[in-house]
Amino acid sequence: MTLVKFNPEKKNSALLPGFNDIFESVLGDTYFSDRRISSLPAVNISESSEEYQIELAAPGLKKEDFKVSVEGETLTVSTEQRSENSVAEKNYNRREFSYSSFTRVFTLPESADVDRILASYCDGVLKLTLPKKEEAKAVSRQIAIS
Structure with a gap:
């Protein structure tokens, strides 16, 4: 009896062998994966x-581009940018659109004090500081050994 390893990633059709490999090679290209x-x-x-x-890490943005909100136990950071360039020369007309957005959602721990969250944006890095509640802060003390 021969054991054949099953690879769920590779799905070739019996009628068109290699058909999915073409799409995988194009879509798996570094240009598309980097995007x-x-x-x-x-x-x-x-x-x-x-x-x-x-x-x-969000370089190239301004602090006005960010939307930071807290709802219940979730912290949401999002941004949306749109730009449109239009060039009209001789008989040619060209319009280029650019659109980018992202949303990151974080579940906050119970020990975070959501009323005192601070946010700052400097050198392409958005920093969010979530202070801990007083009762959640670690208390350390020295224990004497007898």
Whole structure:
């Protein structure tokens, strides 16, 4: 008996072998994959004894482009940009549209104080500081050994 490994990623049609490979080679190209990845900014999340900090890398934007909101236990960061360029020369008319947007949603821990969240945007990085509630802050004390 021979065992054949099943690969769910590779779905070839018996009638058109290699047909899906053509699309995979085009859509899997680095140009397309880079465009898909770049639509969502990278995020760093850190925690200290006093606060949580979220850093979102979004170069080329202005602080007015961001919309930051808190609803219940979720923090939402989003942006939307639209631009339109129009050039009319001789008998040619060209219009180019550009549209980009993203939305990141974070579930907030119960220990975060949502009333004191601070946001700043500097050098292409949006920094969100979420202070911890007083009762959630870690209390440290020295324990004597007897």
